[in-house]
Amino acid sequence: MWLFVLGDLFIFLAYFVIFMIYRRWDPTLFLGSERHLDLAIGAINTLVLLTSSCLVALGVGAARRAQLQRAARFVQGAIACGALFLALKAFEWVRLAHDGYTFTHNNFFMFFFALTGVHAFHILMGFIVLAVVRRELRTDHFREHVVVAGAVYWHMVDLIWVVLFALLYVMR
């Protein structure tokens, strides 16, 4: 899993650098466009994803102590947080599109929809990964490395969002 996670982290690093190059070329447009985003939704979504990561970490700890039912509940909570994140993100996308700020509006919104879209795809993949982890926790002889690998993937999704929140919502 770490090979895939590191590969993904470096691909996102390239996206972040390209975003910063475009931002450097036209900082006024990027800052002016940021005002149309809902900072509160961005911040709340960050808190939601951090909470889901915390639940997964607690789940790994519970699994190691052989508290498998408790661990499965933590993972279920993390999936619920991920679903809340996507619901808030969808609400934000729809509202922006309704106000005319779509993928083609300008370079900032092109990056906004592309980067948050790719990230949302990673959350959807994460649901599958966490479902596998939850199933593993419900077997008699769970394999710790499967649980840890799933957790590492979910934390990566959280880590990428922490950087996206800074670049898209709060950088000035």
Added chain:
Amino acid sequence: MQLSFNRRITLVWSLLCILTITSWLLASARGHREFSPSTGVTIGILVAVVVKSRLIIQQFMEVRAAPNWLRHVTDGWLALLVASILALYLW
């Protein structure tokens, strides 16, 4: 042991939430100048990104207990990320 593990993870989560709320307030606390360029705000936000990312990598992803090569690669990724963002911002 159980208490200390859960307490440590919960403490890390609390710190991550405090840093997120601080970034939120930092970005929105300048009234009508909220969306004007500010090197101070941006550097403050980047410091929060470094601390949050390292906490996630070291504590949640358990890289603090990982082999040296993984610790070096993740630290290198974070250093490259912040150096690139800062250099392109200040350039």
